[in-house]
Amino acid sequence: xxxxxxxxxxxxxxxxxxxxxxxxxxxxxxxxxxxxxxxxxxxxxxxxxxxxxxxxxxxxxxxxxxxxxxxxxxxxxxxxxxxxxxxxxxxxxxxxxxxxxxxxxxxxxxxxxxxxxxxxxxxxxxxxxxxxxxxxxxxxxxxxxxxxxxxxxxxxxxxxxxxxxxxxxxxxxxxxxxxxxxxxxxxxxxxxxxxxxxxxxxxxxxxxxxxxxxxxxxxxxxxxxxxxxxxxxxxxxxxxxxxxxxxxxxxxxxxxxxxxxxxxxxxxxxxxxxxxxxxxxxxxxxxxxxxxxxxxxxxxxxxxxxxxxxxxxxxxxxxxxxxxxxxxxxxxxxxxxxxxxxxxxxxxxxxxxx
Amino acid sequence: xxxxxxxxxxxxxxxxxxxxxxxxxxxxxxxxxxxxxxxxxxxxxxxxxxxxxxxxxxxxxxxxxxxxxxxxxxxxxxxxxxxxxxxxxxxxxxxxxxxxxxxxxxxxxxxxxxxxxxxxxxxxxxxxxxxxxxxxxxxxxxxxxxxxxxxxxxxxxxx
Numbered sequence: 001x002x003x004x005x006x007x008x009x010x011x012x013x014x015x016x017x018x019x020x021x022x023x024x025x026x027x028x029x030x031x032x033x034x035x036x037x038x039x040x041x042x043x044x045x046x047x048x049x050x051x052x053x054x055x056x057x058x059x060x061x062x063x064x065x066x067x068x069x070x071x072x073x074x075x076x077x078x079x080x081x082x083x084x085x086x087x088x089x090x091x092x093x094x095x096x097x098x099x100x101x102x103x104x105x106x107x108x109x110x111x112x113x114x115x116x117x118x119x120x121x122x123x124x125x126x127x128x129x130x131x132x133x134x135x136x137x138x139x140x141x142x143x144x145x146x147x148x149x150x151x152x153x154x155x156x157x158x159x160x161x162x163x164x165x166x167x168x169x170x171x172x173x174x175x176x177x178x179x180x181x182x183x184x185x186x187x188x189x190x191x192x193x194x195x196x197x198x199x200x201x202x203x204x205x206x207x208x209x210x211x212x213x214x215x216x217x218x219x220x221x222x223x224x225x226x227x228x229x230x231x232x233x234x235x236x237x238x239x240x241x242x243x244x245x246x247x248x249x250x251x252x253x254x255x256x257x258x259x260x261x262x263x264x265x266x267x268x269x270x271x272x273x274x275x276x277x278x279x280x281x282x283x284x285x286x287x288x289x290x291x292x293x294x295x296x297x298x299x300x301x302x303x304x305x306x307x308x309x310x311x312x313x314x315x316x317x318x319x320x321x322x323x324x325x326x327x328x329x330x331x332x333x334x335x336x337x338x339x340x341x342x343x344x345x346x347x348x349x350x351x352x353x354x
Numbered sequence: 355x356x357x358x359x360x361x362x363x364x365x366x367x368x369x370x371x372x373x374x375x376x377x378x379x380x381x382x383x384x385x386x387x388x389x390x391x392x393x394x395x396x397x398x399x400x401x402x403x404x405x406x407x408x409x410x411x412x413x414x415x416x417x418x419x420x421x422x423x424x425x426x427x428x429x430x431x432x433x434x435x436x437x438x439x440x441x442x443x444x445x446x447x448x449x450x451x452x453x454x455x456x457x458x459x460x461x462x463x464x465x466x467x468x469x470x471x472x473x474x475x476x477x478x479x480x481x482x483x484x485x486x487x488x489x490x491x492x493x494x495x496x497x498x499x500x501x502x503x504x505x506x507x508x509x510x511x512x513x
Contacts, residue, residue, distance in 0.1 A: 078489075120493050
């Protein structure tokens, strides 16, 4: 039985204040939330700082800001990402740099600064093994960095191909294939062919792609489906052949599966697929929406249905929504209103979380 | 300094008479929230100075009251402006000025779309896309040269 059959509700657990400008993005530390380790996430903002938040597993169950990473970035911090081990945090800034922070006994030290982009860096992502880092920015390029001993990062490739600024980079969850999405309305797939990184596929309007800026992308747990969100007010689901992907060269072509349209009223900035199969999207219409695969629609091929719509989730645009790791799935959302909200999606029939 | 003006001889129109805001009909509650209307939004932007002339956007008919759509219930404003020439490279600066002025003037619940009038600009789609990409707007507003330009256009001396 599906947990959401009886309907569900989004319960606000906490509202976190502290940033003095819009909050652009957040990242959960993937090594937290299990076996007694309290959940930790980082948030970044137009106030040029990054904040580290930790859950206190007390009866009051509250969140505290454990650290403020400041005086390093001189402009907006647009995006942040933890390494898979949770030991390093990468932060991408409009100041054209990407900083690497190491948690040393609760203190965060900037151990490396990656320079090379001409101007605003907009997104940063670690690959599954934590050996490669990708960045992208307004200069239309995507950079791949290899981690060397001693927190040194060497640029191994500068990928040109997008014709406008690149909004987000995201590694595939299990293979070293990189995805980027752009103001040029396309998603590009990059793979390594004998130490030579190349664009192996472009998903654009001619192959049922988006008709305006693509802001974000995310994968399902098994890595054979991807959802993208756009200024064209749609979400698009793409799929690939998992067997082909994990055999041979690690790359299999992606094809359009379906388009979720008519739900959001303004630009969709963020989308995140939970390991339990629930897609959350956050948009400039201040709402969060949840979608799940619709098993009833199998006759016409797979389809997705709206599970829940939370209007006025924030007072202003929602810039990022992210599901937490760990046993209990929480959702964090950040907004132009400067606050971070922690939510739990609960089933109305069982009262349990997902 | 700009050595060559994009539009050297713009037509200058007369300013519209400033109407007093009509008094609220219900005097019993003077603190009642008054809805924001077209005239109020127009008053916020009419005196913005053109980036290359000592005239206001109203005097150059870049902005008219009719080109402002307001839905106070939905907290939505759309401003449609008409650049003085089709190839106006100042269009993005004018749009940025409009956005900053409304950002400072309207309650934060408002969603604002800014666009050039259909058919009024050679790169209409790309100008509109840029003006409504909030990440680009945020980045532009961290650029000291652009901020100086915008602040100069918004300086209150052109009343």
